[in-house]
Amino acid sequence: MRELKLSKAFTLLEPGPVVLVTTHDGKKSNVMTISWTMVVDFTPVFAITTGAWNHSFAALRKTRECVIAIPTVDMLDQVVGIGTCSGADTDKFAKFKLTPVQGQIVKAPLIKECLANIECKVVDRVRKHNIVVLEGVAAYVDPARKEKRTIHAVGDGTFVVDGRKLDRRKMMASKIPAGV
Numbered sequence: 402m403r404e405l406k407l408s409k410a411f412t413l414l415e416p417g418p419v420v421l422v423t424t425h426d427g428k429k430s431n432v433m434t435i436s437w438t439m440v441v442d443f444t445p446v447f448a449i450t451t452g453a454w455n456h457s458f459a460a461l462r463k464t465r466e467c468v469i470a471i472p473t474v475d476m477l478d479q480v481v482g483i484g485t486c487s488g489a490d491t492d493k494f495a496k497f498k499l500t501p502v503q504g505q506i507v508k509a510p511l512i513k514e515c516l517a518n519i520e521c522k523v524v525d526r527v528r529k530h531n532i533v534v535l536e537g538v539a540a541y542v543d544p545a546r547k548e549k550r551t552i553h554a555v556g557d558g559t560f561v562v563d564g565r566k567l568d569r570r571k572m573m574a575s576k577i578p579a580g581v
């Protein structure tokens with residue numbers, strides 16, 4: 402993984418991919434699938450919707466840290482598998498053949514097989530809506546990866562894969578932060 406400028410980390414989530422969120426509860430690592438995400442601002446701040454119905458949530462609440470990992474279409478069955486079993490009784494890194502990699506700041510591991518990873522700290526919670534607000538503190542991409550297409554959940558068990566990339570950078574110049 403190559404370090405990505407933190408000021409560009411929001412571009413990993415802006416397209417709305419299904420993500421994997423890793424945690425470490427002090428004893429072991431876990432991972433869950435999240436499709437309810439949003440970019441809150443460029444700094445970067447993100448929000449995810451999750452709660453106590455997931456085993457990961459206890460570690461997220463206790464450590465106030467996680468990693469958002471971005472999987473690609475070749476990982477779809479792993480992504481769905483991870484999101485349909487629980488770390489309460491399953492070592493998902495072993496079961497889904499994921500390689501944990503230590504980041505620089507948080508204890509939750511990066512996932513080597515993913516296209517990109519963002520180390521995050523929990524900075525706020527909107528309890529009424531089960532929204533957890535995260536600040537990205539370090540980001541990485543794997544430039545050597547051939548498959549770069551991310552996946553998008555429709556919500557009914559079907560998924561859409563990235564298609565053509567369209568360039569409107571000139572038209573949007575006034576809205577794009579410097580250096581992005």
Ligand SMILES: Cc1cc2nc3c(=O)[nH]c(=O)nc-3n(C[C@H](O)[C@H](O)[C@H](O)COP(=O)(O)O)c2cc1C
Pocket residue numbers: 419431432433434435436437438450451452454455456457458480481482483484485486487488489554
């Ligand atoms: C495609 C997909 C998307 C999901 N999105 C979310 C989500 O946005 N929020 C959430 O709380 N759970 C979501 N889940 C469910 C969790 O990933 C699932 O409950 C998982 O088993 C939690 O793992 P854990 O108990 O080890 O934390 C999703 C599952 C799938 C398969």
